[in-house]
Amino acid sequence: DTEVTQTPKHLVMGMTNKKSLKCEQHMGHRAMYWYKQKAKKPPELMFVYSYEKLSINESVPSRFSPECPNSSLLNLHLHALQPEDSALYLCASSQGTGVDGYTFGSGTRLTVV
Amino acid sequence: AQSVSQHNHHVILSEAASLELGCNYSYGGTVNLFWYVQYPGQHLQLLLKYFSGDPLVKGIKGFEAEFIKSKFSFNLRKPSVQWSDTAEYFCAVRGSNYQLIWGAGTKLIIKP
Numbered sequence: 757d758t759e760v761t762q763t764p765k766h767l768v769m770g771m772t773n774k775k776s777l778k779c780e781q782h783m784g785h786r787a788m789y790w791y792k793q794k795a796k797k798p799p800e801l802m803f804v805y806s807y808e809k810l811s812i813n814e815s816v817p818s819r820f821s822p823e824c825p826n827s828s829l830l831n832l833h834l835h836a837l838q839p840e841d842s843a844l845y846l847c848a849s850s851q852g853t854g855v856d857g858y859t860f861g862s863g864t865r866l867t868v869v
Numbered sequence: 870a871q872s873v874s875q876h877n878h879h880v881i882l883s884e885a886a887s888l889e890l891g892c893n894y895s896y897g898g899t900v901n902l903f904w905y906v907q908y909p910g911q912h913l914q915l916l917l918k919y920f921s922g923d924p925l926v927k928g929i930k931g932f933e934a935e936f937i938k939s940k941f942s943f944n945l946r947k948p949s950v951q952w953s954d955t956a957e958y959f960c961a962v963r964g965s966n967y968q969l970i971w972g973a974g975t976k977l978i979i980k981p
Contacts, residue, residue: 787967798959798971799913812967846913853967855901855920862912 760861762847768867771837777864779830779847787811787853788830790822791846793863799846805830837868871896871964875972882950883980890945890975892934892960901963902943904934908956916958919943930954952981 760781769775779788787806791799804812805824813822819841821833830847847861876891894900904916917928924936934945943960960972 789967796957796974796976798961798974799969801968804967806967848913850967854963854969857903857915857918858969859915860905860913 760859762861766865774835777832781849785849785851787850789848793844839868842867871970873972875975877975879976881978885949888947888950892943894962903961904945905959906956952979955979
């Protein structure tokens with residue numbers, strides 16, 4: 757299995773809702789990432805988990821809360837988002853620190869209304 | 870500061886034309902370089918990567934890239950493009966501590 761699977765593919769939520777994005781990989785990768793991508797822009801790193809521990813938080817607002825329940829799963833909990841948070845949220849994984857590249861999921865298209 | 874520069878934001882070519890997309894990086898350490906492609910509505914896919922060794926790297930779908938250390942460049946090439954190559958192309962360098970430093974991307978449109 758050489759894929760990173762993200763669910764849901766599309767999500768529309770109100771500014772008072774709580775929702776979660778899920779990411780799963782079974783490649784044995786020990787680093788997992790959340791990225792945010794706006795249209796026609798490169799991805800922006802949000803969080804990095806290494807060996808299930810939060811390694812990097814790129815000054816992301818607390819309305820985004822990551823969680824890594826085990827080495828195969830990564831969640832992103834969303835609460836009280838703003839319309840400007842609407843974007844494509846990408847999960848990625850890598851073996852080690854990414855020397856061999858990063859495998860990306862197909863993303864969750866999030867719309868905040 | 871580490872950075873990646875992609876010179877062409879939009880490129881329009883006819884089918885069978887040759888392609889070269891420019892990428893320059895600024896990074897003082899050991900470089901790991903990548904080209905990713907994002908087809909319309911799809912996820913990022915790794916086209917090719919450079920870590921060490923032969924500076925001419927061959928990737929998927931007939932793409933190749935040449936690492937020229939003296940020019941801090943990692944240009945992407947394809948001898949003959951197809952309509953299906955229409956996509957956004959991103960160059961990236963692996964920075965410190967797991968991070969990928971991305972170029973702004975080049976939107977490639979192939980006219981049938």
